Amino acid sequence: MAQLNPPAKIYDVCIIGSGAGGGTAAKVLTEGGLSVVMLEAGPALNPETDFKEHIWPYELPHRGAGIGGRASADFGEFLAPNGFWEIEGEPYTVAPGSSFRWFRSRIEGGRTNHWGRIALRFGPTDFKARSTDGMGDDWPITYEELAPYYDKVESFVGVFGTKENVPNAPDGVFQPPPKPRCTETIVKKACDTLKITCIPSRLAIITQPLNGRPACHYCAQCGRGCITASNFSSSQVMIPPAQATGRFTLIPNAMAREIVLGKDGKAEAALYIDKTTGSENRVRARAFVVAASACESARILLNSRSSSFSDGLANSSGVIGRYLTDSVGSSLAGHFPQLEKMPAHNHDGVGGMHMYMPWWKFGEKNDFLRGYHIEFGGGRGMPGVGEFWGVCAEYEGYGVSLKQKCRSSYGTVIGFSGRGEMIPNENSFCEIDPNVVDKWGIPVLRFHWEWGENELKMAQHMQDTFRSIVETAGGTVLVGHRKTDETQIAEGRLHIDASQAKRSTISEGGTIIHELGTVRMGNNPKTSVLNKNCQAHDVKNVFVADAAPFVTNPDKNPTLTIMALSWKTSDYLLDQAKKGEI
Amino acid sequence: MSGNSISRRSILKALSMGAVAGSVLRVIPLEAAEYAHGLIAAEKADAKTGAYTPKFFPPQQYKTLQSLCGTIFPADADSGGAVEAGAPEFIDLLTSENPEYQLKLGGGLMWLDATCVDRYGKSYLDCSSQQQKELLDRIAYRKNAMSDASLSQGVEFFSFLRDLTADGFFTSKIGIEYLGYIGNTFLTDFPGCPPVPGV
Numbered sequence: 122m123a124q125l126n127p128p129a130k131i132y133d134v135c136i137i138g139s140g141a142g143g144g145t146a147a148k149v150l151t152e153g154g155l156s157v158v159m160l161e162a163g164p165a166l167n168p169e170t171d172f173k174e175h176i177w178p179y180e181l182p183h184r185g186a187g188i189g190g191r192a193s194a195d196f197g198e199f200l201a202p203n204g205f206w207e208i209e210g211e212p213y214t215v216a217p218g219s220s221f222r223w224f225r226s227r228i229e230g231g232r233t234n235h236w237g238r239i240a241l242r243f244g245p246t247d248f249k250a251r252s253t254d255g256m257g258d259d260w261p262i263t264y265e266e267l268a269p270y271y272d273k274v275e276s277f278v279g280v281f282g283t284k285e286n287v288p289n290a291p292d293g294v295f296q297p298p299p300k301p302r303c304t305e306t307i308v309k310k311a312c313d314t315l316k317i318t319c320i321p322s323r324l325a326i327i328t329q330p331l332n333g334r335p336a337c338h339y340c341a342q343c344g345r346g347c348i349t350a351s352n353f354s355s356s357q358v359m360i361p362p363a364q365a366t367g368r369f370t371l372i373p374n375a376m377a378r379e380i381v382l383g384k385d386g387k388a389e390a391a392l393y394i395d396k397t398t399g400s401e402n403r404v405r406a407r408a409f410v411v412a413a414s415a416c417e418s419a420r421i422l423l424n425s426r427s428s429s430f431s432d433g434l435a436n437s438s439g440v441i442g443r444y445l446t447d448s449v450g451s452s453l454a455g456h457f458p459q460l461e462k463m464p465a466h467n468h469d470g471v472g473g474m475h476m477y478m479p480w481w482k483f484g485e486k487n488d489f490l491r492g493y494h495i496e497f498g499g500g501r502g503m504p505g506v507g508e509f510w511g512v513c514a515e516y517e518g519y520g521v522s523l524k525q526k527c528r529s530s531y532g533t534v535i536g537f538s539g540r541g542e543m544i545p546n547e548n549s550f551c552e553i554d555p556n557v558v559d560k561w562g563i564p565v566l567r568f569h570w571e572w573g574e575n576e577l578k579m580a581q582h583m584q585d586t587f588r589s590i591v592e593t594a595g596g597t598v599l600v601g602h603r604k605t606d607e608t609q610i611a612e613g614r615l616h617i618d619a620s621q622a623k624r625s626t627i628s629e630g631g632t633i634i635h636e637l638g639t640v641r642m643g644n645n646p647k648t649s650v651l652n653k654n655c656q657a658h659d660v661k662n663v664f665v666a667d668a669a670p671f672v673t674n675p676d677k678n679p680t681l682t683i684m685a686l687s688w689k690t691s692d693y694l695l696d697q698a699k700k701g702e703i
Numbered sequence: 704m705s706g707n708s709i710s711r712r713s714i715l716k717a718l719s720m721g722a723v724a725g726s727v728l729r730v731i732p733l734e735a736a737e738y739a740h741g742l743i744a745a746e747k748a749d750a751k752t753g754a755y756t757p758k759f760f761p762p763q764q765y766k767t768l769q770s771l772c773g774t775i776f777p778a779d780a781d782s783g784g785a786v787e788a789g790a791p792e793f794i795d796l797l798t799s800e801n802p803e804y805q806l807k808l809g810g811g812l813m814w815l816d817a818t819c820v821d822r823y824g825k826s827y828l829d830c831s832s833q834q835q836k837e838l839l840d841r842i843a844y845r846k847n848a849m850s851d852a853s854l855s856q857g858v859e860f861f862s863f864l865r866d867l868t869a870d871g872f873f874t875s876k877i878g879i880e881y882l883g884y885i886g887n888t889f890l891t892d893f894p895g896c897p898p899v900p901g902v
Binding site: 175177178179182183184185186188189190191299300301302303305306336338339340341342462463464465466467468469470471501502503504505506507508509510512513514517518519520521523524527528531532 | 789
């Protein structure tokens with residue numbers, strides 16, 4: 122039921138969403154002197170009780186498999202809460218003929234509690250796509266304009282890496298990287314032979330103390346959430362300084378439904394459902410920063426209908442929901458016999474790769490546009506559910522001989538994953554489903570998805586590259602190996618059917634969890650929603666601060682750029698507030 | 704132990720002491736272990752009350768399940784087997800929560816007994832070890848189902864059970880030690896790959 126008496130309090134800024142973008146905005150805006158209220162659709166986070174760091178699988182009755190063995194569909198029982206492919210009562214739909222999956226986190230900090238921590242800057246050319254090859258569009262800002270904000274973010278959150286001068290993969294402010302694991306030494310050697318650039322990775326994990334956070338203790342469990350906050354999460358790194366200002370209010374379990382337009386043409390309130398009571402509430406503010414994740418932000422704006430904006434708030438262009446992209450993904454695993462000879466040793470390291478391959482063919486004439494980077498991992502990690510299904514399927518039988526085979530195979534697999542750039546196309550977008558609402562009564566998103574020819578060619582190139590790396594390193598390719606690709610495990614598509622091999626080469630849309638572009642920025646209000654400050658062309662006190670504003674989706678994982686762009690947007694908002702413009 | 708006895712603060716303290724000591728490879732296993740144990744104290748509280756009571760499988764089927772788990776990954780000179788590792792309990796728990804598992808494993812065990820009665824005139828557990836081996840050798844390999852279609856359901860069942868038994872065994876303390884995994888601890892520095900010829 123609508124609450125008719127608006128509360129008296131009017132905040133300076135209401136931020137919707139507490140992830141990478143919302144957290145950054147909260148820190149910058151509160152430290153700049155503004156009062157901020159933040160709506161988060163899930164509960165508050167308590168790392169000491171919510172994280173399963175350092176727990177052995179045998180200390181949980183389900184051993185990491187989850188209730189009924191179903192946790193593998195959500196990356197396992199150990200994952201930091203709360204990330205799901207499907208949320209009960211909060212569905213989304215997919216148009217006939219399309220295939221798309223949407224990973225969401227409903228908790229303070231959002232997906233930053235368990236993300237891969239890969240922190241790569243976009244390069245100068247990534248902001249000039251159309252000028253470079255005629256496809257897609259240019260951003261309304263350049264790399265040079267964003268670079269100072271990359272510096273600020275890296276200095277504050279802590280990123281390890283090395284200065285390498287790789288074209289279009291800019292260096293940043295780096296802490297020292299960890300030493301390579303055996304698996305990485307082997308792959309690096311093969312890459313040197315193949316003239317594929319292989320350098321220390323760039324992850325938002327600190328190897329030296331920073332702002333009171335202790336350095337990484339090398340347990341390899343970043344995905345579980347870090348009790349010492351030695352990796353970056355919005356909940357542990359961005360929100361605490363906002364709280365310390367005394368100007369920050371977090372409202373958990375607040376499911377934003379829409380933003381209400383005032384008579385003056387400015388947004389005046391956010392309507393949300395209190396999930397603990399089911400009641401509808403409103404919070405008033407002078408400005409709104411929508412940072413609910415690219416698709417959720419599009420959903421909120423599309424659902425904010427008024428007589429001025431019948432197709433959604435700030436949507437006079439009609440492009441909200443359009444230009445949806447995800448990264449091109451493809452994976453392959455290899456078995457490396459030389460790893461069987463390795464003595465038992467601590468192989469954990471940080472929770473992610475210590476080395477990676479940035480796009481090494483930049484500027485060359487390739488048979489597809491844009492590029493991809495390669496992530497890889499494997500070796501003697503903590504044994505987990507599903508780890509030996511491949512060995513069991515290959516050797517079959519039972520008894521001591523199978524047991525010994527599992528032991529000799531342990532730690533000998535390295536998996537490779539490509540992450541490449543998708544060019545936006547008109548058949549990939551999200552919109553409001555006209556027939557379906559969620560349990561809170563809020564209309565849900567319907568997804569449409571299609572990979573283009575360029576993406577299919579790129580995925581094939583990834584496969585060819587992985588194969589040559591595996592073979593050059595003295596390994597053999599594992600076809601349909603169950604650990605090859607978490608996505609396939611999640612999907613139950615464990616064995617690749619020969620007739621489907623071509624389709625299976627490329628990931629399902631959404632499953633790389635780099636969905637973005639749905640509320641894009643640009644200089645032309647007819648073809649974009651936001652101006653170069655991520656401020657709505659149509660409604661001057663509405664800003665977007667997640668990956669929705671992105672104009673391109675280069676092969677670099679989006680989180681670092683979400684934070685840099687949010688920081689820049691927040692600086693602009695602070696400046697406007699000081700001038701009395703908002 | 705009352706709940707979460709080791710706080711984040713005490714871990715931070717332990718870590719900073721490690722840093723001051725300047726050891727290249729300072730491990731703080733006690734703090735780590737106590738922290739983990741604190742978190743799971745509640746979950747484990749009822750696990751110590753004696754013999755396990757199956758949640759899904761009737762007693763006779765559960766005995767068959769235990770026997771099969773022990774045959775798939777038996778104890779040997781190097782370690783205990785899947786039964787000591789708790790694989791049957793783990794499989795029973797998951798099955799009690801998942802109708803698909805109930806069909807595959809409950810139905811599979813009934814297929815196994817029915818096939819034994821057909822071939823040997825008695826249930827699997829009552830068969831001689833030679834008879835048990837003869838049947839398992841048939842259903843443990845996919846290629847046998849190609850030449851004898853009457854085995855295909857048995858092959859599917861055994862393959863599924865083998866995967867779950869591997870999960871139960873290799874996620875146990877016994878199984879993890881058998882593999883030689885070293886880690887899940889606190890290091891102040893990561894040593895990288897040890898020197899090994901050829902790597």
